Amino acid sequence: MSIRNLEHLFHPRSVAVIGASTRPHSVGATVLANLCASGFAGPVYAVNPKYRALEGRPCYRCVAALPDTPELAVICTPPHTVPGLIAELGERGTLAAVVLTAGMARADGAGGQTQQDAMLGAARPHLLRILGPNCVGLLVPGLGLNASFAHAPPLPGKLAFVSQSGALTTAVLDWARSRQIGFSHFVSLGDSADVDVADVLDYLGSDPGTQAILLYVEALRSGRKFMSAARAAARNKPVLIIKAGRVPEGAKAATSHTGALAGADDIYDAAIRRAGMLRVDSTEDMFDAVETLARARPxxxxxxxxxxxxxxxxxxxxxxxxxxxxxxxxxxxxxxxxxxxxxxxxxxxxxxxxxxxxxxxxxxxxxxxxxxxxxxxxxxxxxxxxxxxxxxxxxxxxxxxxxxxxxxxxxxxxxxxxxxxxxxxxxxxxxxxxxxxxxxxxxxxxxxxxxxxxxxxxxxxxxxxxxxxLMETPASVPPGPDPDSERARQCIRDALATGRSMLTEPEARTVLTAYGIPVVETRTAADIDAAVAAAEGIGFPVVAKILSRDITHKSDVGGVALDLQSAGQVRQALERMEARIRSERPGARLDGFTVQRMIRRQGAFELILGATTDPVFGPVVLFGHGGTAAERIADRAIALPPLNVNLARDLVGRTRVAKLLAGYRDQPPIRHDALYQVLIQLSQLLCDLPEITELDINPLLADGAGVLALDTRIGVATATQPGAARLAIRPYPKELEKTVTWHGAPLQLRPVHPEDEPAYQAFFAAMAPEDIRMRFFCMIRQPPHSQLARMTQIDYAREMAFVAVGAATGGQPAILGEVRAVADPDNQRAEFAVAVRSDCKRQGIGSLLLGKMVAYCRTRGTRELVGTTLATNRAMLRLAESCGIHVLRTGQPASDGVELRLLLTGSNSGNGP
Missing domain, CATH: 3.40.50.261 (Succinyl-CoA synthetase domains)
Structure with missing residues (x-):
């Protein structure tokens, strides 16, 4: 995620049009005419060796001939010329370019490198940012900037429109003009080789001239990058999105029910919900919605x-x-x-x-x-x-x-x-x-x-x-007993060592029980005689199933027999299964059989819980109506992990079966707490075990007595990154918790989490007014919920706050101090601040917290910590200097701010926090 040099793209002081032309209806002629007619106040340079003058102004033969370095370049030349032009512009000092040229993704020559790759390689040494290629361009009406070949200029306004579709860009522009709707920015992303939707969201999310952001999205490449940018922007202003491609033309191939049910559009919808944005179906709905949100009271x-x-x-x-x-x-x-x-x-x-x-x-x-x-x-x-x-x-x-x-x-x-x-x-x-x-x-x-x-x-x-x-930030490790994750990992290692991509049913049950998910009593048998003996040991009636690494859905081949009342029925059923498999699936290996107690729970609901791995957003959790007809019923909802109780409740509540689970007539409600806990444990399993690619629990029986998993299948593959790293939303980093001894008593240093809001209220109440003024540069006696929520519900992917927590009072943790650092989207600089409760000052808490933050930022690769404090805040100045932070005194009156800076190594060496 990067906003480096985007100010030169969105707020340039000069523009060069490379490939400017007089040829009617050409891109170069249209862009130059649009720029000259839009009222842009800065210099506009035309570049083309064929002309001496265009639009009444000099035309320069090349970039080197320009009288000054253009802050923004608009390139309208053939694909093979673009990499060289980007290199020239970078050497000249230009830091942003709009590449309108199409066809850059085609391979050039035997090496297989595309012109787009060459373009990016030429830009990289100069940190030159590129919008496009294959885009309509960029319009900023407030600046009179029309660096596009759009057919009409937009009106100035407070809405920003960002589109991955060039055709829709011009259509919306025309539609909006007819309704007198104005824009702060109008951005066509094109192929997004460099600047993508997340970068633009980051920039516009903090733009004071933009009150709402409207997005048209067809596809994304990085789920976590998009989610961090979207969540940050959505905290500041309404973000509305049209996501195209709702109905796939073909069904996705999958070996599990979950994989078949979890369509890409459902996953995008879950991401949009979790990011705090609003999804709409059409441009008309989008503009209606932004008017509603602007006018309606909360x-x-x-x-x-x-x-x-x-x-x-x-x-x-x-x-x-x-x-x-x-x-x-x-x-x-x-x-x-x-x-x-x-x-x-x-x-x-x-x-x-x-x-x-x-x-x-x-x-x-x-x-x-x-x-x-x-x-x-x-x-x-x-x-x-x-x-x-x-x-x-x-x-x-x-x-x-x-x-x-x-x-x-x-x-x-x-x-x-x-x-x-x-x-x-x-x-x-x-x-x-x-x-x-x-x-x-x-x-x-x-x-x-x-x-x-x-x-x-x-x-x-x-x-x-x-x-x-948007405000929900669950822990990576939920409350409750710790799972036996090593036992689960061993099952997965055994499977991968033998080249298998699916766990056997006994292995899958072992993984579930390791995470506290209730499973039905099951015994494994190598042959029919052993299966009969197992059934007698369990007690009748029983369920018998085939055990085969080559057959995922056992019921498809008649590999499940229910309600077997005797040893003879078990033997007869298994002999029929064995014969059927030899006839219908002669290549399938029969590894044995499983025997389970026949569960009779009158009125219990058959549900499905599952997980699959999306190429953009990583692991997702599915819940819905289960059983063999799960795909036909298609009653399901999707959520992004990690989950907590509130998110699990929301996931269940978005299905039709949720109304039945609440009870009706003589049907009592299920134990919802047990269902939510299973969803949370499944979420933790995905955080801990990156080898799991897909998972089904179908059916999961649910009634007033609790929940019970009857059948499970789990797909695995060698992990390429840690479990939490593949999630689109970084969970609460419990691994950063640490307890130290402070004045003979335990003091916990840990990341802030959403449940800390009441403790923050007490923290503020215990601070003297002068200490609050020193920290926030203003007086805050009773912060509103919105501000406390912003302080406690953070995006750990780009922000961190550590709190020092002492002995609990009244069942509530006592926050004695905090340190906070908010990184820019590039993770180049992080702005930090420290506050210590007034009665705990000068007792070492500030040093502990600041030292932990410095170590954390160094581990993350942050290059610089910066801060500001008042010149009269002597305690903060002493703390900064004791931690090696450089204090930049301005020589101005004592009431002025003082800059604090610490250059970090940016390496991952050291022990970390």
Whole structure:
């Protein structure tokens, strides 16, 4: 992940067009004309040896002939010329280029190197960044920069649009202009040889001129890079994404049910959810959604109350809500009584609340206030169809005044007396235009139809849910007894040593039991006589199965016999299996048989749990409706590990079978805690055992007594990297925990984790105001939840915070100090800060924490630690100097900041933290 030199791409002071031309409709002519017409304030240089002048300005024969070094170059020349031009530009000092040229991926000559490889090789020594090749270009309307061959310039605005499709780039540009939608940046990525979607997300995520980021993505190469960039950007502003390629043309070949069920689009969807972004299906939905998120107040839940002056419109909204997976609010008895008193006897007496077509202005306001006070609803949708009773604009004025406590829509707003977010839908045409304008001016999400309004509400619900998932940072090692990971590894080593890619069923059960996942009692037998003896030892009835390294799905060849009541039935069933395999699968090896106790759990559900490895996002976890018809039923959900209880609950809740698991009629609910724990243990297994490529537990029986794995298959391969390293989201690094002795008592030094938020509140409360000012350069007495969440729920891939934790008080860890370092996306520099509880200062905690952070950053390869403190913060200055950090005093007044710097080796030597 890298934002190095991207400022020269997105904010250049001069531009050169290499391959500029006068040939009509050529790329070079169009780019130069666009740049000259866009109002760019800096120099624009044309480069082409064929011309002396173009567009009324000098044309230079080559890069070396330019009067000054261009900060950005736009290249429109044939593929074979591009590597040499990049080398010339790099030597000249240019640090960014947009390569519009297509066809760079073709191999050149016998060596097999492509022009794209040569281009990147020429750029690398100069750290020259390249957008493209094969792209439409780059537009930054606020700068008047149109370095593209787009057919029309975008309007300036606060949205950034980033696309992997050139055709969609120009189509969206045309569509947005017709609707007067403006942009801060308009970026065509092309083939993303260098600058990719994650790099642009990193840059735009901290760009103050961009309020929301819109993405069109077709494919990604690095899951962890994308997830880190997306999660960082989504913490700062809404990120909306269209992911193309939802329906694959062919089924993916897989040896497990999980591999067949876990489609690539499902995995992308899980990643988008976990990154806190919002996925939409079309560009129109995208722009509607960004307007909704910009206007709608944050939701506290997903229950919608509907008020309307027409029953039909309320029914339409209800249908749209339920078909979209939403929830209708159930109005409380007190609310119904208040509505009875305020509304005519003919009102609907439920949700939707039909206030009847003759409703005056006061009835709208009274109903809105009563619904807003109802504890069973989270948001309100007001639908109005025009009538002759009262002008729609009068209703809009009254509602917006009630929502802002202002006397008129243009008066200064004060806090609303209506706590719920309100969505409005004004049905009709000209007669409601003014009402829509009034609501939009007041900042209310406003729609033309009930269906559009419901879609906006559901988008807000999905965004809220995804933002909550963004804040979840599970531990790599969940609470509970440690697994016997060495026993599991030995099974895997044995399989790989014999060249097998699938564990036997006994080996797979051993792996599960090593991680505390309950399995049915099973015995292995080498032949039929041993299987009969095993069945007698277990006790009837039993289940008998074939054991073959060559047959993954035993039921496909009749290799499973259920409910065998005697030794004779066992022998007869196994003889039939043996004969069938010899006939139908003569090449398959029969390694023996397994015998299991026949499990009778009346009413138990058959579920499937599994894992597969995605080439982009690494291991993923699957949960759904199991059994032999799992693929046909196709009721499943996907999540990225690691998981905790909240994420496991969300995963289960996204399936249809979840409603059955909660219990119905005389069917009691299952033990959800046991199911969640199995999902968490499966997640840990993936973190610990990088050799596992896919895994099925199918069926997993679940009922009120717990869960039990009946059949398991596990695929393995030689690992190329540690387990946690292959995850798209880095888990809580438990391995960095360390306990030291401090003043005769144990002191734990460990990474911060999300559960530390209450302890952080106590940490702030125990700090003197002056100490808080020294750390944060401002006064913070009671930090809001949003700030505490940002401090405790971090992306360990690019940020670290270590806390010193003393003896627990009141069951809560006592944080005595913290050190925090946030690295840039390149991991070149990390900005650090230290804080120690006021009553623990000058007792060595700061030195312990800062020393641990320096060692950690050195191990990660961070090149430099930097910080800022006040010149009056003598304690921090002494601490920095004692740790070898260079203090750069400016000579300015003592109230000014002082820079702190420590150059690190960047090597991986040393013992680490």
């Amino acid at each position: 939701l506290a839940g997903d229950r919608l109350a509907i008020m309307t002056n027409g029953g039909g419109a309320g029914v339409m909204a209800t249908d749209a809500l339920m078909l979209g997976g939403g929830r209708m609010a159930t109005l409380g008895d007190d609310t119904l009584k208040l509505l009875d008193a305020a509304l005519p006897p003919t009102w609907s007496h439920g949700n939707p609340v039909d206030i009847v077509g003759d409703a005056p202005v006061e009835r709208y306001v009274d109903t809105l206030k009563r619904l807003a006070a109802d504890p069973g609803s989270d948001a309100i949708l007001m639908i109005h169809a025009p009538t002759a009773i009262v002008p729609s604009s009068d209703i809009a004025i009254a509602l917006t005044c009630a929502l802002t406590s202002a006397s008129t829509p243009t008066a200064p707003a004060t806090p609303s007396t209506v706590s719920h977010p309100v969505f409005t839908s004004w049905l009709g045409g000209d007669s409601v235009t003014r009402a829509r304008q009034i609501c939009r001016h007041a900042g209310l999400p406003t729609y033309d139809t009930p269906e559009q309004a419901v879609r906006g509400f559901l988008q807000a619900v999905a965004y809220r849910r995804n933002q909550e998932l």
